[in-house]
Amino acid sequence: MKIVFQLFLTFFNIGAFTLGGGYAMLEMIERAVVEKRHWIEKDEFWDMITIVQMLPGVFAVNTALYTGYKIKGIRGAIAACLGAIIPSIVIILLIAVFFLDYKTNPVIESIFRGIRPCVVALILSPSVKMFINAKVNWKTAIFPIATVCLIYFFHVSPVYIIIATIAGSIGFAFYSQNRLKKSKS
C-alpha cells in the first residue's frame, strides 16, 4: 500500500509542476523514477520511453502506467496514472468554472516569456540523452536526421514514421537473427 501511494504522489508532483506537456516531463520523470526512487534502471528507462512512444495515447500517462505496472501491477498503474492526471483536471476545471482570465493576464504572460525558453531546454535535454543511450553513430544517424527532416520540413505525420519504424525494426531484428544463426553454423 505504501508503494502504491508513493507512486501516486510521485506522479502527482510531476503532473502538478511540469509545464510544457509530456516531453518536458521526461527529465522530471527520470529524476524521480530512476535517480530518487530507483524503481527503474537507467537503461530500462530509455527502453520504456521507446515502448511508450511507439504506443498510442498520452505520452505522460503511458509513462506513468508503465512505471506503475512494473512496480505494483495493475493497482500501481492506476495509482500512477491518477496521480499524473488529477492535477490537470483540477487546475483546468478551476480555470474553466471560475472563468479565470489566465491567458491574457500580463503578469502571467511575462512569467511565461521566461518559462518558454526553459521548456525548450527541458525537452532538448532528454533528446540528447536519448541520442547517447541509442548509441547513435555515423551510420545510424541517418534515422534521427530523416525523422527530423520529414516531420519538420515536409510535415509528414509522425504516425507514418512510427509505423515504418515499428515494421522496419522488427524486420531488422529477424534479419540480424538469421544472419547470426548462419554465421554460427
Next chain:
Amino acid sequence: MIYLQLFWAYLKIGIFGFGGGYAMLSMIQFEIVDHYGWMTVEEFADMVALSQMTPGPVSINIATYIGYTVGGIFGSLVATAAIVLPSLLMLYLVLKFLFKHKENYIVKTTLASMKPVIAGLIFVAALMMMNPVSFADAGLHGNNISVIICAVTFACMFWTKINPILLIIASGLVGYLVY
C-alpha cells in the same frame, strides 16, 4: 447522449493518437472542430494555448477543458477517462508480453533499433518550440535573455542534479522581472 459522443470521440483519440502531444493535436482538432463542431477553430487555438500554459500533459488538459465545455464537470471526467482507457488496456497487454520476453533477441534488437528514431522524435518536439513565441527577444538587436535562459537551464539539467521544478520557477521569476 452527449456523454456517449464525448466518450466515443475521446476513445478514438486514445486508440489512434500516435506520436504524443503535438501529433495528437491535429486529430483532436479534427474530432472536436470538424467532426462534432463543439468548438470553432479560434476557440480551439485559444484552448490549446491555455493547455500549454497550465501544468500537466497537454492532451489531458485539452480533454478536461473540452469535456467541461461540452458536458460540465461530468463531461470532463468522461473525456479524460476515455482518452486514458485504451492506453491502460494496450499497455497492460504489451507489457505483459514484453516483461515475459525481455531477454529475447528479437525483442531486444527491435527496441534498440527504434531508439535513434525516438531520439529524433523528441528532438523535433524541441525544434518546434524554438519559435519566435519562445524566443521573442533573440537576434542581433534583441537582448537575447530568452536564449540565455534556455542555455543555462539546458546546462543545469544536463550536468547538474538541480530539480527541474526549481529551474521552471527560476525562469518564470526571470521572465517576471525582465519582461
